[in-house]
Structures are given as C-alpha cells and as structure tokens.
C-alpha cells in the first residue's frame with residue numbers, strides 16, 4: 001500500500017517536492033497538494049498517513065509522530081506570514097484570519113494577547129477576503145498570496161519576526177507529522193529525499209509554475225527567508241507556542 005502524503009501547495013515546499021520526485025522514493029507514495037488547513041484536516045481525519053501540517057494541528061491529533069528534521073520555519077522575518085493593516089497595531093479593531101492557515105492565525109492571537117497587548121475582534125475569512133482588509137480591519141495572510149499584496153498596506157507585521165522579538169527564538173510553522181507509526185526504513189528514505197531537495201534549492205525552482213514572483217526573488221525567499229531545518233531551537237519554540245496556545249480560548 002502506498003503511503004498517502006499531503007503537502008502544502010505553496011512555493012516554499014518546492015524543495016521538498018523536488019526531493020521526493022527526484023528520488024526513486026515516489027513509487028512508494030501518493031502525493032496530494034493542499035492548502036495548510038486542508039493538510040491539517042486530512043491528517044486528523046486519517047485521509048492521509050503523513051503530512052506537512054501546521055504545528056497548531058498537533059493538539060488535535062491523538063497519536064502523532066514528528067518524523068523529520070525538516071520544517072517550514074524562519075529565524076526572524078519570513079516575508080510570507082503577515083498581518084497587514086492600514087493602521088498601527090493599537091488602532092486595529094478587527095482582524096480577518098486566513099482560512100488557509102492554522103498556525104499563523106493562532107500565532108496572531110498569541111502575540112496579540114502576550115506581546116502586543118491588543119484585543120481585536122477575530123473574524124473568519126473566505127476566498128476574496130483580502131479585499132476587505134481596510135481601515136481598522138486588518139488581516140492575516142500567508143503563503144504565495146503575500147508576494148504581491150504586501151506593498152498595498154501601510155503597516156506590515158511579519159509574524160516570524162514578531163515571534164523572534166518576543167521570544168528570541170526562531171519559529172516553525174509546519175512540520176512533517178504522521179498519524180501512525182511508520183516503518184523506520186520508510187522514514188529514513190523519506191528524510192533522505194527531503195534532504196536531497198533542501199540541498200538542491202536552485203534546481204527545485206524549475207518546478208515553479210507561478211508568474212507571481214521572479215526567479216531571483218524566489219531563490220532569495222527559499223534560501224534566506226525560509227529555514228528548513230527543524231533544529232532544537234525550533235522544537236523548543238513549537239513547545240512554547242503550544243503552551244501559549246492552551247490559553248487561547250476564542
């Protein structure tokens with residue numbers, strides 16, 4: 001039986017995709033490409049065995065295993081997870097929460113409560129909500145859509161940078177998680193594939209099917225902004241974030 005994998009459909013997963021495709025490994029797997037909130041739901045529902053899922057999903061999984069030393073993380077600015085606003089933090093009254101996100105929308109709540117000391121009204125969103133970010137209504141936007149949008153707003157808060165200023169720690173937005181114990185040899189092979197991809201970032205860009213962003217900017221984003229290593233500081237950061245998350249009720 002093939003192992004079913006859901007991975008995030010954003011440009012920052014190209015190195016992972018490249019690694020999986022370039023190794024013989026893809027014969028053993030069935031890949032599905034989804035927005036992060038759907039990756040999360042599929043892993044929770046057991047529609048897939050393994051996923052690159054938002055870390056905020058972890059408390060909702062009965063049995064979970066972080067199977068890899070790779071993640072979608074950042075130390076300081078990530079540039080693709082933003083709170084966008086026409087007004088500064090202390091004037092924001094409402095915040096649209098990106099329907100594609102699970103981690104960043106919760107990170108926004110954690111930072112609002114513990115670091116920014118603001119208590120705006122949280123609003124769920126659906127496709128097209130970007131057009132309603134206006135005046136005192138701000139919005140969280142993640143992923144590829146931020147590349148062209150962020151010039152349009154006067155205030156732009158980078159959530160990985162804000163988290164770093166708050167905790168002095170890097171952040172991991174998503175990591176590779178299985179909802180069951182997987183074969184050791186599979187995990188090893190899988191990590192080799194990811195490692196191959198992460199060490200071939202320039203080549204992985206050839207998979208991009210996106211005219212939103214120039215190749216040069218994409219290379220900078222994948223090599224300087226995104227940090228793929230799930231090191232000890234990022235693991236510590238995930239634990240700290242999950243602790244803060246238990247205090248978030250709305």
Ligand SMILES: C=C(O[C@@H]1C=C(C(=O)O)C=C[C@H]1O)C(=O)O
Nearest residue numbers: 036054080101102103104143173
């Ligand atoms: C940095 C990013 O991290 C993403 C943010 C996620 C979230 O907020 O739930 C989930 C997956 C990550 O890919 C991004 O894709 O821009």
